Amino acid sequence: MTRLLILLAAGLAAAAQEQSVTVAAVQFRSGFDLEQNRAAIVRTLEKLASEGVEGAVFPECALTGYKTTGDYTETAEAVAAAEESIRLACKRLKIAAVVGSIYKTNGKTFNTAIVIDARGELIERYGKVMLAGEKWATPGNHIAYFELAGIPSTVIICHDERYPELVRLPAIQGARLVYYISHESGMAHESKLAPYRAQLMARAVENGVAIVAANAPANVKDNSGSHGQSRIVAADGNVLKEASIYGGEILVETLRVKPGRLERPLRELNGEWWRSGVEAMMANRHRRLE
Numbered sequence: 001m002t003r004l005l006i007l008l009a010a011g012l013a014a015a016a017q018e019q020s021v022t023v024a025a026v027q028f029r030s031g032f033d034l035e036q037n038r039a040a041i042v043r044t045l046e047k048l049a050s051e052g053v054e055g056a057v058f059p060e061c062a063l064t065g066y067k068t069t070g071d072y073t074e075t076a077e078a079v080a081a082a083e084e085s086i087r088l089a090c091k092r093l094k095i096a097a098v099v100g101s102i103y104k105t106n107g108k109t110f111n112t113a114i115v116i117d118a119r120g121e122l123i124e125r126y127g128k129v130m131l132a133g134e135k136w137a138t139p140g141n142h143i144a145y146f147e148l149a150g151i152p153s154t155v156i157i158c159h160d161e162r163y164p165e166l167v168r169l170p171a172i173q174g175a176r177l178v179y180y181i182s183h184e185s186g187m188a189h190e191s192k193l194a195p196y197r198a199q200l201m202a203r204a205v206e207n208g209v210a211i212v213a214a215n216a217p218a219n220v221k222d223n224s225g226s227h228g229q230s231r232i233v234a235a236d237g238n239v240l241k242e243a244s245i246y247g248g249e250i251l252v253e254t255l256r257v258k259p260g261r262l263e264r265p266l267r268e269l270n271g272e273w274w275r276s277g278v279e280a281m282m283a284n285r286h287r288r289l290e
Helices: 002-017 034-050 076-093 158-162 165-173 187-207 271-284
Strands: 019-026 055-057 096-105 108-116 122-127 146-148 151-157 177-182 210-215 231-233 239-242 250-257
Touching: 019 034, 019 210, 019 231, 034 055, 034 076, 034 096, 034 250, 055 177, 055 210, 076 096, 076 108, 096 177, 108 151, 108 177, 122 146, 122 151, 151 158, 151 165, 158 177, 158 187, 165 187, 165 271, 177 187, 187 210, 187 231, 210 250, 231 250, 239 250
Parallel strands: 019 055, 055 096, 151 177, 177 210
Antiparallel strands: 019 250, 096 108, 108 122, 146 151, 210 231, 231 239
C-alpha cells in the first residue's frame, strides 16, 4: 500500500508539472488592404476567444499581405496603429496572438512576427533572420525566446525552418513550443511541399518541441499565393492536424506540455559550441530591430 501511495504521489507531482494550452493555427488569406486584414484578424480572435482558445497564430505578413518584390507603401504609423488594435483586442479578449507583420524603422523594413500575450502586452518582435527572396526586407538581429501562456517558447518565420539552430538553441534553453508563421512557395513549386512538411517534423522530433504552424492558403483561381497545409506537430514529430491546400481554415488543438530542456547536445562533441550559442541568444533576445 505504501509503495502504491508513493507511485500515486509521484504521478500527481508529474501531472502538476504538465501544462495544457489550447492553440489555433489560423490558415489566413490576406490581401494588400491593411484595414481589411486587421479587421479580419480581430474578428478571428473574437471567435477563437469565445471558443476557449488561449493562443492564435496567423501567417507571415498576415497583417499586410506578403510580397516578394516591391516595398510596402504603408507608413510605419499605419502599421503600428493596426498592431495596436490587435494588441487591444488581445487584452480585451484575454487571448494571446502571434501575427505576421512588417516593421519600418531607420529606412529599413523587417519581416516580423509580433507576439502579444493575453494581457495585451507586446512581448516579442522577431525579425525573420533567414530571408528567402524578400527584396524589401532587412534580416533580423536576434533569435526569439519568450514565455507565452506560461510556456517557454520561440517563433520562426518561413525560410528560418531550414536552419535547425534557430529552434535548437531555444530548446536547449527550455523552449517547449515553437510558433511557425509562413507564406511558403505556392503550387507552381509543388516539389517543395513534402520538404516543407518534413522540415517541421524534423525540428519537432529532434528537439522534443511541439510546433504550431500557420501558412497562407493557395488561391483556387490561379494557384497563386502559398499552398496552405497549416499544421500542428507534436513533440514526437507526428502531425496532429493539418489543413487543406486552398481553404481558409482554423486548426485547434489542446497540447499537453511538460517543462524541460534539450540537454543532450550540451554533453556531446559540440557541447561548448551550443552553450556559447545559447548564451549569445539570451544576451541578445531583447535587442530591438534597428
